Amino acid sequence: MLSLLRIRDFALIEELSIELGGGLNILTGETGAGKSVIINALSLVLGEKARSEDIRSGAEKAVAEAVFETKEGEFLIKREITPLGRGRCFVNGDLVPLSRLKEIGEDLVDIHGQHAHQSLLNPANHIDLLDGLGGLGPLRQEVAQEFGNYLSFKRELERLERELQDRERRIDLLRFQIDEIERANFQLEEEERLLYERTLLRNAEILFHSSDEAYRLLNEDEIELPSIHTKLSAILPNLRRLAEIDEKTKPLLEQTENLLLQVEDLSFGLRDYRDRIEFSPERLLSIEERLSVLERIKRKYGGSLKEALSCLDSFKKEFLGLEHSEERLQDLANKIKEVGFSLVEKSLSLSEKSKQVAAGLEKRVREELRHLGMKDALFKVDITPKEGGEGVEGRDGTLIVDSKGCDQIEFMISVNPGEELKSLAKIASGGELSRIMLALKGILAKVDEIPLLVFDEIDVGIGGRIAQVVGERLSKLSKDHQIICITHLPQIASLADLHFKVEKCLNRRRTTIQIKPLKPEERIEEIARMIGGKKVTESTLKTAREMLRA
Secondary structure (H helix, E strand, O other): OEEEEEEEEEOOEEEEEEEOOOOEEEEEOOOOOOHHHHHHHHHHHOOOOOOHHHEOOOOOOEEEEEEEEEOOEEEEEEEEEOOOOOEEEEEOOEEEOHHHHHHHHHHHEEEEOOOOOOHHHOHHHHHHHHHHHOOOHHHHHHHHHHHHHHHHHHHHHHHHHHHHHOHHHHHHHHHHHHHHHHHHOOOOOHHHHHHHHHHHHHOHHHHHHHHHHHHHHHHOOOOOOOOHHHHHHHHHHHHHHHHHHOHHHHHHHHHHHHHHHHHHHHHHHHHHHHHHOOOOHHHHHHHHHHHHHHHHHHHHOOOOHHHHHHHHHHHHHHHHHHHOHHHHHHHHHHHHHHHHHHHHHHHHHHHHHHHHHHHHHHHHHHHHHHHOOOOOOEEEEEEEEOOOOEEEEEOOEEEEEEOOEOEEEEEEEEOOOOOOOEEHHHOOOHHHHHHHHHHHHHHHOOOOOOOEEEEOOOOOOOOHHHHHHHHHHHHHHOOOOEEEEEOOOHHHHOOOOEEEEEEEEEEOOEEEEEEEEOOHHHHHHHHHHHHHOOOOOHHHHHHHHHHHHO
């Protein structure tokens, strides 16, 4: 619902603000008062093309703002126009492109009359409205689901067919890669172990001499340099004599005896380590060759042995899949055929039901148009085979289908005797178009989710009983939609839930457009003016009161 429209420096408007309500909002005023200017400003908010000449003379920019209340929350939309034709668009304070305003506007408002913001003029929407009117949503969903499955299977089939074109080359490559990794026959910890062993072999000479010299320093006496073992052994008799005299030195004796034992253990360990040192150029060469194999595997398959094993697993799965791809190909072809038959069957069923709904809609719209003073109008739902979509094989031939079925649907109209049926978008008269839209909206109200409908020039060329009928239709339609209607007819104005008067006035010697909501007594005067012209009489006032009571 549009709850607030604020306009500044647009055309003849200096500044005005309109607080609208739900139901039927009527705008009246003398011819040329500026009612359509307000609708033009609303169109601007909804993304219509801006013109620099729409800026009020002497102003830096024109601004139009609208507050919409929806189920998703509140939208504050703002549009600014500058003299160079440039401008800015905002939604809830955020700068957005003009295309975003158009997207939002298409979901929020339909303007019927001279303006082009009309969802019913877009043939792409007609199939949705028709199926919604007939309660065909569940069947449409089934068609959409089947169509999605069909496309998914088809894309998978096309992918497999492309793969099959170089299947043998790919299988040979996978077989080679699997064989190369498996022949390497490595374990994750092998590389670390080999690197350690290579380090030992490369440094065997250093390791031998270092351990041998350490052993000899512990155990073997030189001419001028007794071994550590000899020195410790020589200390023991002295410590034993000390301990015999002074018991407090016994710990020193025990410590030395322990050191001697540790030196013996250390010397045995160094001797065993020295004797195990391997001098093997052949083994070193073998390790280098093995590490070279592992390095090549790492370089080709992911940079590490862990990644290489992961590649091996992936290659085996792909290899297995390719070996069975012909079976998968046949399985997919069978599924596509099965889903295709079901899709065609459901699309034809949807088409048949749509035609039944269309026949009923045609009859109802023609009746509505006769009530609205267009007794010679013809309305037809044109249902033709779909032109763009997928060719799907059914049991009895190929059918063009998409997610909405197999039909192309467009609402057609002829407003005068002898005229051929034309697309709704080609109807020139604003008044005729508004009444056609009113007829359609009245019938489609429950399935059409556009919350706000704007009718301009809906009363062109009508009066008397037809005007009353148009007003009643608008009032009924306002139970499901918020409506803004510009009218010159008292029969329509008297049915308003909120009545606004638009007029021109002088402000600081400049003409400006103003709007105000009318109180009960003011409504009587305005409707009396609409009945009798500028001269309001007791008779027209009485008639106005009677119309409002009625």
